[in-house]
Amino acid sequence: MGKMHKTCYLTGIATDTPAEEEPAPCAPVSQHGRQCQNGTDCRAIWEGPKHGITNFDNFAFAMLTVFQCITMEGWTDVLYWMQDAMGYELPWVYFVSLVIFGSFFVLNLVLGVLSGEFSKEREKAKARGDFQKLREKQQLEEDLKGYLDWITQAEDIDPENEDEGMDEEKPRNRNTPADKKKGRFAWFSHSTETHVSMPTSETESVNTDNVAGGDIEGENCGARLAHRISKSKFSRYWRRWNRFCRRKCRAAVKSNVFYWLVIFLVFLNTLAIASEHYNQPDWLTEVQDTANKVLLALFTAEMLLKMYSLGLQAYFVSLFNRFDCFH
Numbered sequence: 001m002g003k004m005h006k007t008c009y010l011t012g013i014a015t016d017t018p019a020e021e022e023p024a025p026c027a028p029v030s031q032h033g034r035q036c037q038n039g040t041d042c043r044a045i046w047e048g049p050k051h052g053i054t055n056f057d058n059f060a061f062a063m064l065t066v067f068q069c070i071t072m073e074g075w076t077d078v079l080y081w082m083q084d085a086m087g088y089e090l091p092w093v094y095f096v097s098l099v100i101f102g103s104f105f106v107l108n109l110v111l112g113v114l115s116g117e118f119s120k121e122r123e124k125a126k127a128r129g130d131f132q133k134l135r136e137k138q139q140l141e142e143d144l145k146g147y148l149d150w151i152t153q154a155e156d157i158d159p160e161n162e163d164e165g166m167d168e169e170k171p172r173n174r175n176t177p178a179d180k181k182k183g184r185f186a187w188f189s190h191s192t193e194t195h196v197s198m199p200t201s202e203t204e205s206v207n208t209d210n211v212a213g214g215d216i217e218g219e220n221c222g223a224r225l226a227h228r229i230s231k232s233k234f235s236r237y238w239r240r241w242n243r244f245c246r247r248k249c250r251a252a253v254k255s256n257v258f259y260w261l262v263i264f265l266v267f268l269n270t271l272a273i274a275s276e277h278y279n280q281p282d283w284l285t286e287v288q289d290t291a292n293k294v295l296l297a298l299f300t301a302e303m304l305l306k307m308y309s310l311g312l313q314a315y316f317v318s319l320f321n322r323f324d325c326f327h
Contacts, residue, residue, distance in 0.1 A: 001278040003085040004055040007037035007046040016044060025049070025085035032087030049081055057278035069095060070102040249309035262302060269295045299324075 007023040009015065019040045026042040027033025036042045048055045056062045069075040075095060082091040254260055272291040275284070303325055307315050315321050 001057050001276075002044065003096070004048040004057075005046050005052075006042050006044045006080060006085065008040040009043045009045075011039050011041050016045065023049075025081050027087070030090070034084035049077075054078060054081070055278075066098065066102075069098055070107055072103050074100065075099060085177055198240035215271070246309055249305060253306055255308050265295060265298055265302075269299075 004025050006026050007029075008019045008026050009017075010019050019036075019038075023046060024034065025046075025048075026036050028042050029035060053061065054065050054068070056065060056222040063080060069078055075098075079091060135260065141321070157159070272288050272295070276288060318326075
């Protein structure tokens, strides 16, 4: 910050007018960059190129300068000004990379994605209209076919033979109460026959439990002590309290209030970083440092709370949590 506010002035003359007709940034004698010559020295009292608009002093002007470079309108002038202010080693790497990735790749990619999304929406709207028309046509054909079938069946019915047909069908559909009862409870008899051998398996399980209990009794003193501690009232109370706390923390972490609170903290962090600018007062610098420390502590507490409530495995499954932890 402030690199673009230095230019050459006449030595020994207190004036605000630069010594050159077309001022350009300069660098002090002890730094890399364009050096002032012919009885001039470098002073930091110039407003900057383009009446002070092209610079990186704050967030707004920096974004405006980057956008100007991405549009490829006068980006070489900005490159030369930064080289005059900082030297010829690093600025060209940044600006060439910005033009290649920002202008040739990212900007065209965004425009291509927007164009593709509009094309998809147009195709979806057309498909919905065609589907609606086809559905209405099919519904009309089904209604007409059902109406014609109903008329045909009504004409084929013989009122005189209808009662005889019903009398013939009744004996066929009769079932005795015993058959119905047997059919209804057939599953119970089958399950009873299937599970007759349950006592044998229960005996085996009891024997297995007895063998396991014998193995526990045969362990060494340390294992028995750990087993007693795990079965103690304090251990049960601690596990119950831990489960209760994790359940409450998990519900709080997954709530909308917690989500919007984190978003609000991110907004405050962005605002604190973006408020830094050239020639800012000392009290603003102290406020920014304090805000950064407080927000860092809050973000650390948020990360630890998520790890405790969700568990490490479930926490790192989310890509957003990975980015939040390692950024």
